Amino acid sequence: MSESRAVSVERGLAPVLRARVCQAVQVLERVEAELLPAALASSFSAEDMVLLDLIRRHAPGIGIFTLDTGRLPAETYALQQQVLERYGPVVRTYFPNPAEVEGFVAHYGANGFYHGIEARRACCHARKVAPLQRALAGQRAWLTGMRRAQAVTREEVVVEGFDEHHGLVKVNPLAEWREDDVWAYLRSRRVPYNELYDQGYRSIGCAPCTRPVAPGEDARAGRWWWEASGQRECGLHRAPAGATGWLKCAAKP
């Protein structure tokens, strides 16, 4: 989509947000044109809901999948149902291998992830990382809703880079977005979102590992809050490689 057409499609938005949306749409359209098969990994976060809405409107050739860990909050399942009713069956769900979860529970206990980083990473591996590897098999690119401003662990997020661990291009169309941009877009389009955000949550994962954050804390402070801040990633997102130069998205709105 040319910038002028993208602008016309997003006419109702404020200028700064419209510029960010146009940039994101251009990224999505280039992924659709040059990098299929590609898919968004969605946890139904606010950021992922922005991307789901943009993909379905502007680049429907991009797939969308989610990882159902088996420990998600009821509110996330309620949102999944809303998405099905509004957008149709556009999200593919990947579940963990039962044998891996059974092995974790037998060794560490159902809530063993509270007892140390090794146990926590083992749970995340069985319930998230291994299913992600199945979801990414055969893809040329994957997309995420990661933003630089979300946490200290995400300050190096780039719009596009090469994910050496998975061997494919990783695209983060909202890397430069602010939290306010995300919510302005969702409100302007009346996109459904997880109601836990209205209860003080700012980043939502599994129920036993997520809690609301206090004013002034970063958005991911409520994830694995018992661990040091530099460890609070689940293993899905390794340190990014440098920008590949495939996309030129340096222009700031």
Ligand code: SF4
């Ligand atoms: S976030 Fe918690 S419950 Fe979910 S996979 Fe990781 S350790 Fe397990």
